[in-house]
Amino acid sequence: MSVIVFIESKNSAFKKADFEAVSYAKRLADQLEQSCTCLVIGSDVSSARVLGVYGADRVVCIQHEALKAFDGQLYTSAIAQAYSAYEGQVLILLHSSTGKTLAGRLAVKLEAGLVSGANGLPDISQGFVVPKLVFSGKAIAKVELLSDHKIISLMSNTLAPEELGSAVEASSFEPQLAASGLRVIDRSTQTGTVPLPEAERVVSAGRGLKGPENWGIIEELAEVLGATTACSRPVADADWRPHHEHVGQTGIAIRPNLYIAIGISGAIQHLAGVNNSKVIVVINKDPEAPFFKAADYGVCGDLFEVVPRLIQSIKKLKGTH
Amino acid sequence: MKIGVCISKTPETTSRISFKNNMTEFDTEGVSFIMNPYDEWYALVRALELKESGVGSEVIIIHVGGKENEAIIRKALAIGADRALRYDTAPDDALKVAHQIADAVRKEGISLLFLGKETIDYNGAEVAAMVAELLDWPFASFVNKIDVQDSKATVRREIEGGTETAEMELPLVISASKDLAQQRIPNMRGIMMAKRKPIDVLDAVDSPLRTKIQLFELPQEKTGVTMVDPEDMDHLVRLLHEEAKVI
Numbered sequence: 373m374s375v376i377v378f379i380e381s382k383n384s385a386f387k388k389a390d391f392e393a394v395s396y397a398k399r400l401a402d403q404l405e406q407s408c409t410c411l412v413i414g415s416d417v418s419s420a421r422v423l424g425v426y427g428a429d430r431v432v433c434i435q436h437e438a439l440k441a442f443d444g445q446l447y448t449s450a451i452a453q454a455y456s457a458y459e460g461q462v463l464i465l466l467h468s469s470t471g472k473t474l475a476g477r478l479a480v481k482l483e484a485g486l487v488s489g490a491n492g493l494p495d496i497s498q499g500f501v502v503p504k505l506v507f508s509g510k511a512i513a514k515v516e517l518l519s520d521h522k523i524i525s526l527m528s529n530t531l532a533p534e535e536l537g538s539a540v541e542a543s544s545f546e547p548q549l550a551a552s553g554l555r556v557i558d559r560s561t562q563t564g565t566v567p568l569p570e571a572e573r574v575v576s577a578g579r580g581l582k583g584p585e586n587w588g589i590i591e592e593l594a595e596v597l598g599a600t601t602a603c604s605r606p607v608a609d610a611d612w613r614p615h616h617e618h619v620g621q622t623g624i625a626i627r628p629n630l631y632i633a634i635g636i637s638g639a640i641q642h643l644a645g646v647n648n649s650k651v652i653v654v655i656n657k658d659p660e661a662p663f664f665k666a667a668d669y670g671v672c673g674d675l676f677e678v679v680p681r682l683i684q685s686i687k688k689l690k691g692t693h
Numbered sequence: 694m695k696i697g698v699c700i701s702k703t704p705e706t707t708s709r710i711s712f713k714n715n716m717t718e719f720d721t722e723g724v725s726f727i728m729n730p731y732d733e734w735y736a737l738v739r740a741l742e743l744k745e746s747g748v749g750s751e752v753i754i755i756h757v758g759g760k761e762n763e764a765i766i767r768k769a770l771a772i773g774a775d776r777a778l779r780y781d782t783a784p785d786d787a788l789k790v791a792h793q794i795a796d797a798v799r800k801e802g803i804s805l806l807f808l809g810k811e812t813i814d815y816n817g818a819e820v821a822a823m824v825a826e827l828l829d830w831p832f833a834s835f836v837n838k839i840d841v842q843d844s845k846a847t848v849r850r851e852i853e854g855g856t857e858t859a860e861m862e863l864p865l866v867i868s869a870s871k872d873l874a875q876q877r878i879p880n881m882r883g884i885m886m887a888k889r890k891p892i893d894v895l896d897a898v899d900s901p902l903r904t905k906i907q908l909f910e911l912p913q914e915k916t917g918v919t920m921v922d923p924e925d926m927d928h929l930v931r932l933l934h935e936e937a938k939v940i
């Protein structure tokens with residue numbers, strides 16, 4: 373039996389979240405006294421060796437012409453075939469858009485219980501109980517998986533990736549697949565910055581900025597911190613910032629290590645998407661702003677003075693001044 | 694072509710969340726419930742638009758839940774859906790909900806099925822993918838644009854850090870993301886007409902039980918905020934570097 377972790381790679385490149393998933397799977401495999409097998413789609417055999425460093429005992433590259441485009445049915449079929457071939461008992465995926473698209477399908481196909489959005493390792497002292505965030509981060513549910521086969525989709529930033537092993541020879545696996553009924557017409561992705569759900573540091577701004585022309589200081593702060601930018605919903609609705617930056621209940625839910633909220637009041641719907649961040653810094657001129665109650669560090673002052681000062685102080689720390 | 698729209702019930706966004714029976718059960722006392730926003734604002738409205746443009750013949754609401762949820766179904770009918778099916782069982786397990794929906798799709802001969810991308814309470818995003826697999830249909834997730842022509846749909850999906858546009862064959866399951874459509878407010882005429890639209894009540898179909906919530910916990914409260922002098926950002930940077938160790 374083995375713990376299987378599925379990774380989707382873009383052109384043989386891996387992200388921090390992928391390594392997190394591998395380390396998580398390895399820690400679970402150790403608890404269960406099983407081996408940890410990593411299945412990869414989109415990588416060549418030589419690049420995938422690195423996954424061993426983060427804990428994979430075995431690395432298997434699933435290769436097939438039909439997997440070039442993301443077709444959930446074919447991905448599901450390919451993963452299920454490899455899962456059986458390598459005697460999987462638990463399957464780990466990331467709670468990313470790909471992972472969410474596949475997890476429910478695989479749960480049906482493998483007759484497995486599913487916990488989606490897990491935020492910790494299973495407790496196997498009595499049964500198999502997995503924690504997950506519910507009610508937009510306002511509570512944690514402990515979910516018991518009752519079936520033989522189990523699937524967990526893992527929130528990013530749950531456990532730091534760890535160097536638990538060393539590079540291993542990867543093998544390849546060719547599944548039997550039908551032709552795809554899907555044709556990709558266009559794909560557009562931002563380049564350069566880390567996508568919000570995976571970002572370790574986020575600089576977020578709200579209506580307090582007064583207008584899109586004032587975002588220069590936000591972008592500069594993000595740049596000196598190596599952070600990704602985000603915004604509150606009214607800012608995206610007013611088209612001051614692109615929609616993919618909108619965080620909160622109706623936007624993206626994130627939990628970076630550092631979330632800096634600037635000129636955001638901290639409405640409950642906004643907090644719902646960010647309140648699981650490890651450290652929250654709030655900059656607001658209103659001492660009564662509700663966000664201060666959810667903050668670890670607060671600065672009460674005019675953002676147009678505070679943020680440039682903060683940028684200078686960070687540059688000093690980094691010795692670039 | 695029949696279009697199905699699945700709607701679910703969630704606590705209103707500002708609800709205080711608490712639990713009872715030794716933290717094993719969500720306490721609904723004093724909580725007001727709404728139709729899940731992704732279902733109401735995006736999935737339902739886009740389905741109605743497709744019917745209005747001649748692509749669909751009928752928009753059928755599918756709901757899994759007790760009689761107490763009929764107000765939410767009526768609202769969906771008031772917004773413009775033609776009729777509804779209600780599976781009379783508690784929606785307490787994603788797979789169970791998926792089995793009911795798949796049953797409705799088969800019985801009705803639906804060929805395009807809309808769901809919200811997730812509910813705002815359990816945030817699982819599980820049901821749509823499960824339904825797709827039960828039906829052995831393709832599934833387009835996190836869709837913020839869809840057009841249908843003949844037996845093909847052109848969908849724009851949100852993917853990590855961007856979007857992807859693809860052509861997919863019908864029948865198809867769609868999970869709706871923000872911006873798929875513009876929210877519609879039911880008008881008086883819609884509300885009156887909804888009273889006469891049929892809601893068929895069906896018995897639940899079987900589903901294996903593979904998960905069980907043992908316990909809820911509330912996250913640790915923040916221990917309190919450390920306020921920093923706005924003149925002294927060196928101090929904040931020091932705290933973030935040395936105490937919090939995040940920069």
Ligand SMILES: Cc1cc2nc3c(=O)[nH]c(=O)nc-3n(C[C@H](O)[C@H](O)[C@H](O)COP(=O)(O)OP(=O)(O)OC[C@H]3O[C@@H](n4cnc5c(N)ncnc54)[C@H](O)[C@@H]3O)c2cc1C
Pocket residue numbers: 577578579580581603604605606607618619620621622623634635636637638639640641642645655656657658661673674675676706730
């Ligand atoms: C169903 C529903 C879902 C929602 N979903 C979301 C969601 O997903 N995400 C989201 O963000 N919102 C969401 N909202 C909206 C939410 O309720 C708030 O309206 C919104 O978050 C407020 O945005 P804001 O903080 O940018 O603006 P405001 O509330 O206007 O706050 C601006 C803040 O800036 C401060 N400020 C102004 N000038 C300065 C200055 N010079 N220096 C320092 N501080 C200054 C002010 O003191 C104030 O606190 C939702 C609402 C509903 C009803």
